[in-house]
Amino acid sequence: MTKAVLIQLAASLVAVLVIAWLVRRMGLGADPRIADDAHAIRLADEAEAGFGGVEVARDRAGFAAIVRNAEGRMLLIRAHGNHFAARPVDAGVEGRLDKDFLTLTMPERTFGAVTLHLGKEAGVWASRMREVSGRSARPNEAAPARSPARPPTEYPEMGGRAGERAGAAVPSSEGGRTRG
Amino acid sequence: MDKLPDPVAYAVPAFILLLIVEMLVSLRADKSRYEARDTLTSLMLGTISQVAGALVGAAVVGMAVWVYQFHLFDIGIAFRQWWWAWILCFILDDLAYYVFHRSAHRVRWFWASHVIHHSSQHYNLSTALRQTWTGFFSLGFLFRLPLFLIGFPPAMVFFCAGINLIYQFWIHTEAIRRMPKWFEAVMNTPSHHRVHHGVNPRYLDANYAGVFIIWDRMFGSFVPERDDDPVRYGIVKQLGSFNILWAAVHEWVGIAKDVWAAPWRHKLDYLWREPGWSHDGSRLTSAMIKARWRAGRAVEEPAE
Numbered sequence: 001m002t003k004a005v006l007i008q009l010a011a012s013l014v015a016v017l018v019i020a021w022l023v024r025r026m027g028l029g030a031d032p033r034i035a036d037d038a039h040a041i042r043l044a045d046e047a048e049a050g051f052g053g054v055e056v057a058r059d060r061a062g063f064a065a066i067v068r069n070a071e072g073r074m075l076l077i078r079a080h081g082n083h084f085a086a087r088p089v090d091a092g093v094e095g096r097l098d099k100d101f102l103t104l105t106m107p108e109r110t111f112g113a114v115t116l117h118l119g120k121e122a123g124v125w126a127s128r129m130r131e132v133s134g135r136s137a138r139p140n141e142a143a144p145a146r147s148p149a150r151p152p153t154e155y156p157e158m159g160g161r162a163g164e165r166a167g168a169a170v171p172s173s174e175g176g177r178t179r180g
Numbered sequence: 181m182d183k184l185p186d187p188v189a190y191a192v193p194a195f196i197l198l199l200i201v202e203m204l205v206s207l208r209a210d211k212s213r214y215e216a217r218d219t220l221t222s223l224m225l226g227t228i229s230q231v232a233g234a235l236v237g238a239a240v241v242g243m244a245v246w247v248y249q250f251h252l253f254d255i256g257i258a259f260r261q262w263w264w265a266w267i268l269c270f271i272l273d274d275l276a277y278y279v280f281h282r283s284a285h286r287v288r289w290f291w292a293s294h295v296i297h298h299s300s301q302h303y304n305l306s307t308a309l310r311q312t313w314t315g316f317f318s319l320g321f322l323f324r325l326p327l328f329l330i331g332f333p334p335a336m337v338f339f340c341a342g343i344n345l346i347y348q349f350w351i352h353t354e355a356i357r358r359m360p361k362w363f364e365a366v367m368n369t370p371s372h373h374r375v376h377h378g379v380n381p382r383y384l385d386a387n388y389a390g391v392f393i394i395w396d397r398m399f400g401s402f403v404p405e406r407d408d409d410p411v412r413y414g415i416v417k418q419l420g421s422f423n424i425l426w427a428a429v430h431e432w433v434g435i436a437k438d439v440w441a442a443p444w445r446h447k448l449d450y451l452w453r454e455p456g457w458s459h460d461g462s463r464l465t466s467a468m469i470k471a472r473w474r475a476g477r478a479v480e481e482p483a484e
Contacts, residue, residue, distance in 0.1 A: 005234050008189070012227045015196055019203075019306070020220035026203060030212035046412060049381050049473045078420070081215040083301040085420030110421035110430075 030082040033062030040065035044075045047086035051075060057102075057125045059116040066104075066116065066125055074132065076104055078114045087111055090132060097126040104129075182257045182335040187342040195349055199305045205355045206304070213354055217422040219306045224424050225296055226309030236316040243321065244334040253331035266340070269332045270391075273324065273340040277390040280323035282401065285385055291455045292431035293318035299427045301414040303377055308352035313428045347391045348373075368393045371405045378411040379418075381473030384466040416456065416469065431455075 023029070034040050041053035044067035053067035053075070064078035066089060074089035087093075092107035102122045105113040118125060206213040256262045284294035293314040300307045315321070327337045351373040359369045368389040376387040386403035389396050396402035405411065419427060438450040438458075446459035456465035464472070 009227070009231060012192075012230065016220065016223040016227055019196070019199060019223060020216055022200070023203060023214050023219045024216040026207055028203060028206055028211050028214035029216060046379075047418070049469050050476045080418065080420045081218050081301065081422070082212045083414075083418070085301075085418040087420070108420075110419075110423050110426045112421075 032079045032082055032084060034058055034065045034077065034079075034084075035062065040067050040077060043067075043077045043084050044069075044086065047075060047077065047084075057116065057118050057121050060119065061117065064114050064116050068128065072128075072131070074128065076106070076114060085111070089129060093129070095126055095129040097122055102126055182333055184257075184335045184339045187339060188345055191346045191349070195305070195309070198350065202305045202353060202355055209355070213302065213304050214306075215302060218300055218302050219304075221422045221424055221427060222300055222302075222306040222310035225313070225427060226311050228424075228428075229296075229311035229313055229315075232313045232316070240316065240321050241334065241338075244325070244328050244337070247325050248328040248331075248334055251329060251331035255331045255333065255336075257333045257336050265332065266336065269327065269336050270340045270343065272327055272330075272332075273337060274344060274389075274391045275395060276323050276327060277341075277344060278388055278395040278399075280320055281388040281390065282399075283323070284320070285388065286454050287452055288431075288435060288455050288457070289451045290318055290320060292435055293320060295415060295431045295455075296428055298377060298415050299419050299430075301412075301418060303352060303354055303374060303411070303413045305349065305352055307377070307413075308349045310427075314432065344390050352377075364393075366392060366394060372396075372402075374411045374413075375403050375405050377413045379414050379416055380409055380412055381470050382406070382409055383411060384416075384470060416464075416466070 034043065037056040037058060040056045040058055043065075044051045044053040051067070051073075052069045054070050055068040056065055057068075058065040064076065066074050066076055068074045075086050076089050076093075077084050077086045087106055087108065089104065094105040096103040096105070100117055100119045100122050101115050102118055102125055103113055103115040116122070203214055255265045259266055280290075281294075284290040293312045296312045297307075297310050300310055312318075312320075324337060324341065328334060348368070351368055351370045353370050354374070356370040358364060358371050359367070363369065364371065368387070368391055372387045372389065372393050375383045378384070378386075383403055386401055387393065387396050388401055393402065419430065421427070435450055439447050442450055442459055449457065449459060454465050454467075456463050456468070
C-alpha cells in the first residue's frame with residue numbers, strides 16, 4: 001500500500017469514529033420494546049412468513065419474547081439495535097430457569113444469550129423447551145446472577161459476555177437446566 | 181494503460197457531508213433511522229472494504245489489461261472524439277452490474293460476498309458504505325470482463341464503474357419518498373432501492389439495478405414500493421449482532437459448514453444454488469418464502 005492510501009485510510013478511520021460519535025451525541029436511535037402479545041406474534045410472522053404464533057411469553061420489560069405456534073414450534077425474538085431479530089428455539093438452544101427468569105443461550109455465539117423475565121410463566125416455558133428436546137431438566141449448578149438495575153436481556157454487543165450478568169450468583173432451588 | 185482519476189476518492193467528502201445532512205434530517209423526522217453501533221459497523225465495513233480493494237486492485241487491473249489485448253474493436257478514450265463510446269460504456273457497464281447483482285442474490289457463492297451490504301436492518305446513507313471485503317475472492321470482477329473484450333479501454337470502464345458506484349450512494353435513504361414520475365420510470369431511485377433491501381416477502385429478489393431501473397423492467401425483476409407494505413430491511417435471517425468480522429464472513433462460514441456436512445453429491449450445490457437452498461428441503465429459499473406468503477394471503481383474503 002502506498003503512503004497516500006495509508007493517509008486516506010487514517011482519515012477514513014477518523015471520519016468513521018467522528019460520525020459514529022455524532023450519531024450517539026445527537027441522540028439518534030430508538031428503544032424498541034415488544035408492546036404486547038399481538039406485537040410479538042406480528043414480529044414472529046415477519047421473521048418467518050406464515051409462522052402463525054398462537055401463544056406468547058413476553059419479557060416484562062418487552063425486550064424479548066418467545067412465540068409458539070400451533071405446531072409447537074417456538075421462535076425467540078429479541079431487540080437488536082432499533083429493531084428485532086429472531087431465532088428458532090430448537091434442540092440446539094440451552095435453557096436455564098432461575099425462579100421468574102428464563103435464560104436462552106443460542107448455539108450461535110454472536111446472537112448471545114437472552115434472559116426473559118417471565119414471572120410465574122417462566123417454569124411453564126422451561127417445560128416447553130424440555131418438550132422440544134425431549135430431555136429432562138437437570139439441577140442448575142450455576143444459575144445466572146441477577147441485577148435488577150440492568151435490563152433482563154443481554155447480548156454480547158451490550159458489553160457483557162453471553163449469558164453473564166452483573167452481581168453475585170443466585171442459585172435457585174427451582175432452577176433447572178434444559179436444552180430446548 | 182491510460183490513467184484516469186478515481187472518481188470515488190473525490191466523492192468521499194460529499195459522502196460524509198450528505199451523511200451528516202441525513203442525520204440532521206433524521207433528528208427531526210425519525211430518530212430511529214440511525215443507530216450508533218449500526219452506523220459504526222457499516223462505516224468500518226466500508227473502510228476495510230477500501231483496504232481490501234487497494235490490496236487486490238492491481239490484480240483486477242492486470243486481469244482487465246490482459247483481457248483487453250484480445251479486444252474486438254478499437255475504441256479510444258478521448259471524450260471529444262469518443263463521447264458516444266463513453267455513453268455506451270456507461271450503459272453497458274450498468275447492464276454488467278445488473279447481471280452481477282442479480283447473480284449476487286441468486287447464487288450463494290456470490291451472495292456470501294454481497295450479503296454484507298444487506299446485513300443492516302437500517303436503510304440510510306451509511307448502509308451504502310457497508311461494502312464487501314471478499315469481492316475479489318468471490319470473482320465478482322468477472323462480470324465486467326466482456327466490456328474489455330468488446331474494446332472499451334480498462335481506464336474508461338473503471339471510471340464508469342466509479343460513477344456508477346457514486347450514483348448508488350444517494351439512493352440509500354428513507355429521507356426521499358419518491359422522485360418525479362419520469363425519473364422513477366428510467367432511473368434507480370431511493371424508492372426502488374428500498375424495495376431491493378426489503379425482506380418483506382413481496383419485495384424479495386427484486387430491483388437489482390445500479391443506475392437504470394430499465395433493466396429490472398426489461399428482465400422482469402421490477403417490483404414497485406407500496407405505501408401499504410412498508411419496507412423492512414436486512415436479510416431473511418437477521419444477523420442480530422454488530423460484530424464486524426461476523427457480518428463480513430458469516431455466510432462464508434455457513435457455506436463451509438454446509439459443504440462439510442452435505443452428502444458428496446450435494447456439496448457443490450451449496451455453492452451455486454440460491455441462498456436458502458438445502459438438499460433436504462429443511463430451509464427456505466426466497467421463492468419458497470414468497471409462495472408461502474402468497475398461500476397465506478389467498479387464505480386470508482376470502483375471509484376479509
